[in-house]
Amino acid sequence: MPIAKGGPDDQKLVDVADKLAYELKNPEYSGTLGYNINAKVDRDTQHSPGWKFHEYELIGIPIRVELGLRDLEKNQVTIVRRDTGVKQFIPIADAAKTIARELGQMQNDLLERAREARKKYSFVVDDYEDFKKKLDEPGGFLHCHWCEKATCEEQIKNETKATIRCIPLDASDRLTPAVEQGRCIKCGDKSMSRVIFARSY
CATH class of the missing domain: 3.30.110.30 (C-terminal domain of ProRS)
Structure with a gap:
């Protein structure tokens, strides 16, 4: 999700987000998961980031990827897993690999949590x-x-x-x-x- 401010650098945010979304769809990253990764770049300029975060929570997006101007300056993205709510700051170059790994870890964590609840x-x-x-x-x-x-x-x-x-x-x-x-x-x-x-x- 590019966090645009309506300035001249907004297109850079979208370009980096598009590239990351394309990388995530590469079988190199999804191959170990057993399913394809679907990634979508949010181009909505009508709603605030807070509104979008809430909307993604309701929809059930497993990992939210945020990219603002400060992130771009630091050459990083912010990812947030839906099940933990914990923010992680990841170098852009490692983002696709890290997101794929986190999706696999998330699946394992949720499965283990469900097994523990069933046992209890x-x-x-x-x-x-x-x-x-x-x-x-x-x-x-x-x-x-x-x-x-x-x-x-x-x-x-x-x-x-x-x-x-x-x-x-x-x-x-x-x-x-x-x-x-x-x-x-x-x-x-x-x-x-x-x-x-x-x-x-």
Whole structure:
């Protein structure tokens, strides 16, 4: 985002921004990510930088790149990751490589944060009363035995607003063994594995 002041150097800002956007689309930088990087130069002169920052936050732009006249004098750009809000000052020559690296790091950080939250709010439950209490406080993902009857699932949904979110297949998604005999938390019939119940909000 070139931060133009309506002066003679504004075009220089746009030119540097265009060059950086072009570099970011180069597979050399996006190749390690597994997806292409999309970069757009903001040429809007009607709105203030503060308004644009807020707009980008709402849209969900992962990394905002700012380039003002002072940045140009110092031969740098300012980048801000949406997930941390931390400003970094990067030499223009290293900007494309750094932004690509930060996008990869951001993906890893968000994935790790999501895994930690899932782990914190995942519980093994074997009793229907405990199931109802845990749904209310603290909420989360309840790993429970289920008899595979639609009637039980429907009763649980009507009574608690919780539904089956998934049947864990991957070992990393399970808190218990893949095959584990137990009893359906609702009707008490035999069950050979657990499913994950949760409320949707």
